[in-house]
Amino acid sequence: MLRAARKRKFCAMLKPIDRINIVLVGTTHPGNIGAVARAMKNMGLARLHLVQPRIFPSSEATARAAGADDVLGAATVYDSLDEAVADCVLVIGASARPRAIGCPMLAPREAAAQVAAEGRGQVAIVFGREHSGLSNEELDRCHYQLHIPSDPQFSSLNVAAAAQIVCYELRLACIDASAGTNGDASIDADAGEVIGQQEMERYYAHLETVLTELGFLDPANPRHLMRRLRRLYHRARPDRNEINILRGILTAVQEYGLTLRRRYDQGSAPQVD
Amino acid sequence: MLRAARKRKFCAMLKPIDRINIVLVGTTHPGNIGAVARAMKNMGLARLHLVQPRIFPSSEATARAAGADDVLGAATVYDSLDEAVADCVLVIGASARPRAIGCPMLAPREAAAQVAAEGRGQVAIVFGREHSGLSNEELDRCHYQLHIPSDPQFSSLNVAAAAQIVCYELRLACIDASAGTNGDASIDADAGEVIGQQEMERYYAHLETVLTELGFLDPANPRHLMRRLRRLYHRARPDRNEINILRGILTAVQEYGLTLRRRYDQGSAPQVD
Numbered sequence: 030m031l032r033a034a035r036k037r038k039f040c041a042m043l044k045p046i047d048r049i050n051i052v053l054v055g056t057t058h059p060g061n062i063g064a065v066a067r068a069m070k071n072m073g074l075a076r077l078h079l080v081q082p083r084i085f086p087s088s089e090a091t092a093r094a095a096g097a098d099d100v101l102g103a104a105t106v107y108d109s110l111d112e113a114v115a116d117c118v119l120v121i122g123a124s125a126r127p128r129a130i131g132c133p134m135l136a137p138r139e140a141a142a143q144v145a146a147e148g149r150g151q152v153a154i155v156f157g158r159e160h161s162g163l164s165n166e167e168l169d170r171c172h173y174q175l176h177i178p179s180d181p182q183f184s185s186l187n188v189a190a191a192a193q194i195v196c197y198e199l200r201l202a203c204i205d206a207s208a209g210t211n212g213d214a215s216i217d218a219d220a221g222e223v224i225g226q227q228e229m230e231r232y233y234a235h236l237e238t239v240l241t242e243l244g245f246l247d248p249a250n251p252r253h254l255m256r257r258l259r260r261l262y263h264r265a266r267p268d269r270n271e272i273n274i275l276r277g278i279l280t281a282v283q284e285y286g287l288t289l290r291r292r293y294d295q296g297s298a299p300q301v302d
Numbered sequence: 303m304l305r306a307a308r309k310r311k312f313c314a315m316l317k318p319i320d321r322i323n324i325v326l327v328g329t330t331h332p333g334n335i336g337a338v339a340r341a342m343k344n345m346g347l348a349r350l351h352l353v354q355p356r357i358f359p360s361s362e363a364t365a366r367a368a369g370a371d372d373v374l375g376a377a378t379v380y381d382s383l384d385e386a387v388a389d390c391v392l393v394i395g396a397s398a399r400p401r402a403i404g405c406p407m408l409a410p411r412e413a414a415a416q417v418a419a420e421g422r423g424q425v426a427i428v429f430g431r432e433h434s435g436l437s438n439e440e441l442d443r444c445h446y447q448l449h450i451p452s453d454p455q456f457s458s459l460n461v462a463a464a465a466q467i468v469c470y471e472l473r474l475a476c477i478d479a480s481a482g483t484n485g486d487a488s489i490d491a492d493a494g495e496v497i498g499q500q501e502m503e504r505y506y507a508h509l510e511t512v513l514t515e516l517g518f519l520d521p522a523n524p525r526h527l528m529r530r531l532r533r534l535y536h537r538a539r540p541d542r543n544e545i546n547i548l549r550g551i552l553t554a555v556q557e558y559g560l561t562l563r564r565r566y567d568q569g570s571a572p573q574v575d
Contacts, residue, residue: 265534
């Protein structure tokens with residue numbers, strides 16, 4: 030009792046993601062166990078529990094774990110689901126099949142939010158057998174049933190694929206919960222220095238000059254050409270590096286013309302490539 | 303041309319989820335191809351494209367597809383990524399590695415929102431090789447890089463697991479989009495005719511030729527110039543009208559040079575404005 034209390038206290042200090050247990054019940058193919066270990070480690074989860082796996086350990090599991098050997102090596106094997114979730118304060122069972130007398134259904138995102146909001150204690154997400162899923166008796170152990178939205182015509186996901194989706198949502202929810210978004214989303218690694226509208230105007234002026242020199246733009250009949258080009262480059266929002274390249278190309282066009290004319294003036298033969 | 307226009311018109315009538323193409327580049331293990339087919343069908347996607355798969359078809363792919371035989375059977379095999387995405391107006395490449403000169407990064411949810419918002423045209427999500435992912439040249443074909451948030455210490459997901467997450471987010475986004483807004487949301491009323499990747503490639507080839515003629519691009523020392531320009535124009539996503547203008551400018555530069563040289567050959571004085 031005292032030991033359990035200490036364990037709970039320790040557990041309360043853990044981040045939500047470290048309090049998540051993935052439980053696989055009656056897995057037939059050892060490759061799937063390895064694939065789940067990999068999916069977990071990819072998402073920063075580490076606690077794997079196996080209830081009556083058909084074959085474990087196995088070289089096939091290790092191969093599919095592809096480096097998540099630590100998760101696989103630390104996996105605990107149990108005789109029953111009851112033992113595997115004994116310490117858990119929240120148990121969520123994944124199942125595509127609605128039951129006549131079921132527990133409340135959650136989508137993966139809702140389940141992840143529920144887990145992240147769970148202030149203390151161990152939580153478990155339980156996945157069933159490849160061919161028959163979780164039994165009614167096993168789902169009865171769960172507070173919620175997790176249902177992954179899928180095509181009703183072909184709704185049975187591979188167990189590791191299902192675990193991947195759930196671990197992904199858990200990571201997002203737990204990272205959101207603990208640290209905003211931890212900067213994970215939509216970082217533009219190479220966003221260059223932004224430039225002001227004044228510099229864009231200099232570019233447009235240069236562009237207009239060159240297009241006129243080329244005879245492509247007729248100042249007497251400009252036909253919205255510059256407006257269309259402005260719209261295009263406004264969408265792209267060039268950074269300093271890019272605007273330098275674009276200006277460089279315009280200058281190259283002007284020098285190209287000047288060079289050809291100068292050669293003529295000097296009476297030297299034009300160099301034809 | 304007429305055929306392409308008809309195809310585009312037909313395509314505009316399809317629901318967003320039916321306009322999504324999953325492209326696997328250089329997949330080594332046939333089991334992964336099967337697992338991706340299953341992940342797709344679970345989420346209601348059907349269009350699978352394979353660029354230089356090592357082994358296909360294969361009994362291992364069929365076994366892992368677990369009933370998604372129709373998706374596998376309809377999969378098209380290509381020699382190059384360019385061919386596989388030729389018709390696509392939006393191409394998103396999945397990669398864990400940020401690149402020095404990269405395209406804008408999207409999280410899976412953002413990428414799915416982008417796809418759902420794409421009012422018309424085919425879109426492609428591209429997944430790379432098991433061991434090396436997508437090359438820089440392949441990512442250069444993409445408008446966006448998709449990055450699945452994962453533990454930085456163990457960030458490489460199995461390709462089918464990655465596809466499962468992305469297909470899941472695509473299903474949620476497309477179902478949300480069609481349920482919430484009757485499926486015709488976010489079409490920019492003023493947007494011109496969209497163009498496929500093949501036409502963008504023609505533009506880049508033309509641009510490269512002209513920059514080389516100008517001496518601005520040194521083929522012996524190209525210094526990422528084309529990659530930077532691709533990135534800029536990928537962001538802008540020109541419509542047909544705009545790409546015609548851009549091509550017209552390139553042709554005008556070429557004719558400008560030709561005219562100046564021809565005048566010299568004919569011995570007439572160059573006309574200086």
